[in-house]
Amino acid sequence: MTDTDASEHDEGYDVARYLRIRRASGPDLAPDGTLAFRMDTTGTAQVWTVDEPGGWPTQRTFYDEPVSFLDWSPERRELAFGMDQGGDERQQLYRLNPDTGRVHEWTATPDAKHRWGGWSHDGERFAFASNRRAGDVFDVYVQPRGGGPEDAELVHEGDGWLSVLGWSPDDDRLLVHRAHASFDHDLYVLDLETGAFEHLTPHDGEARFGSAQWGPDGEAVYAVTDHDRDLLRLARLDLADGSLETVVADEEWNVDGVTVDEDTGRVVYSRNVDGYTETTVGEFADPTTIETLAEPSLPRGVAGGVSFADDGEQFATWVSGRTVNTNVFLVDATTGETERWTHAGTAGVPPETFVEPELVHYPTFDERDIPGFFSTPGDETGELPVVVDVHGGPEAQRRPSFAGVKQYLLSQGYAVFEPNVRGSSGYGRAYSHLDDVDKRMDSVADLAAAADWLAEHPSVDPDRIAVMGGSYGGFMVLSALTEYPERWAAGVDVVGIANFVTFLENTGDWRRELREAEYGSLEEDREFLESISPINHVENVQAPLFVLHGENDPRVPVSEAEQIVAELDDRDVPVRKLIFEDEGHGFSKLENQIEAYRAVVGFLDEHV
Numbered sequence: 168m169t170d171t172d173a174s175e176h177d178e179g180y181d182v183a184r185y186l187r188i189r190r191a192s193g194p195d196l197a198p199d200g201t202l203a204f205r206m207d208t209t210g211t212a213q214v215w216t217v218d219e220p221g222g223w224p225t226q227r228t229f230y231d232e233p234v235s236f237l238d239w240s241p242e243r244r245e246l247a248f249g250m251d252q253g254g255d256e257r258q259q260l261y262r263l264n265p266d267t268g269r270v271h272e273w274t275a276t277p278d279a280k281h282r283w284g285g286w287s288h289d290g291e292r293f294a295f296a297s298n299r300r301a302g303d304v305f306d307v308y309v310q311p312r313g314g315g316p317e318d319a320e321l322v323h324e325g326d327g328w329l330s331v332l333g334w335s336p337d338d339d340r341l342l343v344h345r346a347h348a349s350f351d352h353d354l355y356v357l358d359l360e361t362g363a364f365e366h367l368t369p370h371d372g373e374a375r376f377g378s379a380q381w382g383p384d385g386e387a388v389y390a391v392t393d394h395d396r397d398l399l400r401l402a403r404l405d406l407a408d409g410s411l412e413t414v415v416a417d418e419e420w421n422v423d424g425v426t427v428d429e430d431t432g433r434v435v436y437s438r439n440v441d442g443y444t445e446t447t448v449g450e451f452a453d454p455t456t457i458e459t460l461a462e463p464s465l466p467r468g469v470a471g472g473v474s475f476a477d478d479g480e481q482f483a484t485w486v487s488g489r490t491v492n493t494n495v496f497l498v499d500a501t502t503g504e505t506e507r508w509t510h511a512g513t514a515g516v517p518p519e520t521f522v523e524p525e526l527v528h529y530p531t532f533d534e535r536d537i538p539g540f541f542s543t544p545g546d547e548t549g550e551l552p553v554v555v556d557v558h559g560g561p562e563a564q565r566r567p568s569f570a571g572v573k574q575y576l577l578s579q580g581y582a583v584f585e586p587n588v589r590g591s592s593g594y595g596r597a598y599s600h601l602d603d604v605d606k607r608m609d610s611v612a613d614l615a616a617a618a619d620w621l622a623e624h625p626s627v628d629p630d631r632i633a634v635m636g637g638s639y640g641g642f643m644v645l646s647a648l649t650e651y652p653e654r655w656a657a658g659v660d661v662v663g664i665a666n667f668v669t670f671l672e673n674t675g676d677w678r679r680e681l682r683e684a685e686y687g688s689l690e691e692d693r694e695f696l697e698s699i700s701p702i703n704h705v706e707n708v709q710a711p712l713f714v715l716h717g718e719n720d721p722r723v724p725v726s727e728a729e730q731i732v733a734e735l736d737d738r739d740v741p742v743r744k745l746i747f748e749d750e751g752h753g754f755s756k757l758e759n760q761i762e763a764y765r766a767v768v769g770f771l772d773e774h775v
Contacts, residue, residue: 179578180516182768183761185571189511190493191215194483195246195474197239202483202508203227203246203265204495205234210757214248216265220497220508227265233755236283240312242290247273249283253719254751256280256675260295262312275316280305284331286312287338294331294341295319303676305329307343307357323357323364328681336385336429344379348684349562350596352376354388356406367404368411370394373596378424383432387454389414391422391436397595401425401436403455412455415447421593424471431479433500437470439593441526441538442566444470446484448500461503466491469568475500483508487568489542490521522577524567524585529620531589531613538594539586539617540567543626544577550628552656552775553582553621557614559638561602561685564593572764581771584621588613588643604687607699611646618647618654630656633710633775635767637661638723638752645701645712645731652709657774659713659767662723662752665731666703667696673724705734711741711774715763717750743770 192212193205205212206224211233217224228234228248235249235258244266249258260281262271274281276299284294284307291312296305300321307323323329323343332342335356343355343364351373356365367388368376377399379390386406391399400416415422417438425436432451437444446465449457468488475482480500487493495509524540531537543551554576558565565585573583587593588610590602602610614634622629633656636644641663648658664670671679671689683689687696697703712735716728725746735742745766747759754760 180514180575182572182575182764184514184516185575185578186757186760186764187514188492188516188569188571188574189514190487190569191495191509191511192472192485192487192493193237194472194485194495194508195237195239196476196481196483197244197246198241198477199244200476201239201244202495202497203237203239204485204509205237206509206511207233207757208511211755214246214263214265217508220506221510222508224509225265227263227268228270231756238283238286240290241286241288247283247286247293249281251751252277253749254717254753254755255719256721256751258282260293271313273310273315274319282330284341285333287334288336289338292338294334296325296329296331296343298676300324303679307331307341309341309359322359323362332379333381335381336383340385342379342381342388344376346681348373348681350375350393350599351684354379354390354404367406367409368394375399375596378426380425380427381429382427382454383429383451389425389427389434391425393596397597399423414455414457421595423593424473426473426475426482428475428479428482431475433475433479435473435475435482435484435500439564439566442469442540442564442587442593443467446470448482448498448503460501461499463498463503464505465496465498469566489523489567489569489574490518492518492569492571516574520578521569521574524583529586529617531616532609535589537586537588537613537616539584540565541585542573542577542583544580544582549626550631551580551582551626552631552771553584553627553633554771554775555584555586555614555617555621555632555634557586557588557634557636557640557643558591559636559640560592561590561610561639562592562599563639564591566593572767575764575768576771579768579772581775582627584617586613586617588617603685604692605695607686608646608650611643611650614643614647615651615654618651622654631775633657633659633771635659635661636663638663641723642667642701646699648710648712649701649704649707652707655710657711657713657771659715659770660728660731661715661763662717662720663714663727664700664723665727666700668693668700669730670723670727671696673726675721678722702730702734705731705738708735708738708740711743711770713743713745713767713770715745715754715767716747717752717754718746718748719751722752741774 191206214227260273279299282296308319310319328346341357354367374394399421449459452458524542528536641660
């Protein structure tokens, strides 16, 4: 009898069974039609391939650490992939021959981060951005496919957070993205012969330029941008005159992603409609007009990672929904017909037992309506305990993708509520800025309003409302417990911020400028940052708290967990700590996930 079987009983499956529900994502189609993807069958995401829909997949990498991305060569049967060590986020780059299993180590600079920038069209070179020269800035490099770390050529010295987005159709230029803040970006073109670094997007104020890529002729760039408007739209940036023309805009929702096939002019773009992805397929009738083709018949949920086949007739994409675990589908670009190619399993848990959430809106202190997803057990009646699950970011959004732990909680009689408080992305720039710097605590007030709304709901026990969150969501948990202690029965803080001052002092050098743009700067806002840090209000905590963290976290250092636990240890409040030595900002290894969430569930069962 396995450990999972031993703990299963008449009330359902153990949380470990739900954590063993697999996901297949990150698809990429090779020139010969082979689909490569990442799947976590072994407990961490590895490279797998499959040749036909529903075919038996072949595992191609065999590491303890998860693979972070993969990308087929355009000319050879080989692919690039990335991997860090122990969650330190210092990604290294590798080349894999999937048929022999041989791996060539490209970067081998473990103290630096490496961001993949794509293959040249002839497959002879690749580009990447790295902070190997200076920890707080990223430079652009080009390296031959057969070379090692000593062969990387520094082609541009950066002075900020740079990423390479791809090679021009004739391979003489690179498209480069710079992030000044989460909602302020710029695009550049780097001429590899002259070294010229042309600024494409000068602007006043803030503007995002995301999902950017070369147009088919190399004379323009397509990107989603909120330049001069609140919502993201799909636009064409002409490289000759710098004009920015709208291609697709929506008056209510963000156009949040685009993929262009250079050879055929076919295009796939997506809208984020209240968290759900709506995918549109078309082809360019002219440079700023898309002629729409058939609507893809994809499952409802969240989708992304589009990869066109070599002839542009099909594309691969992953889909994840609350009742559909993450898998890869191939879509016929003309007819919209869809076929599931991967069969990441549900570990024997019947999919028909998975619960679809209800999209709700609740009022908050300033009469604004806050969106959220509310899930209740299908066969439960009476007043239920609730776990309020807060996303990180804060410039993120809770979307209806598959989540095994939530389905487990629902199977055990918990309701789950997931608010998108002010500051969340997906609802326009203005909404995302409602929690900036001195307005930080307004988002915590939204969380308190969620608890008030739940307390009045006929299905909820008002005395059994717990709050759980990770990263920035962990800060929200700690602030909820310190600012509104009477509303909560328990709290679970995963890799969360306890003290904004020590967090900004100790976070990775490459992140500090971006985070100060959101939270406030150490130089100018230190007093305010201290005033809102939960560590300085621990005397208010009444509810039991469970704190989990990864020892190698480069974003929110483990010292944030240590200090909040140390403060609460001296007070008459139950507090528990669990630190994983081989994890970073979250838990990527199955055995650690099982240990973590078994402990979380036990904690909730005891206190809620």
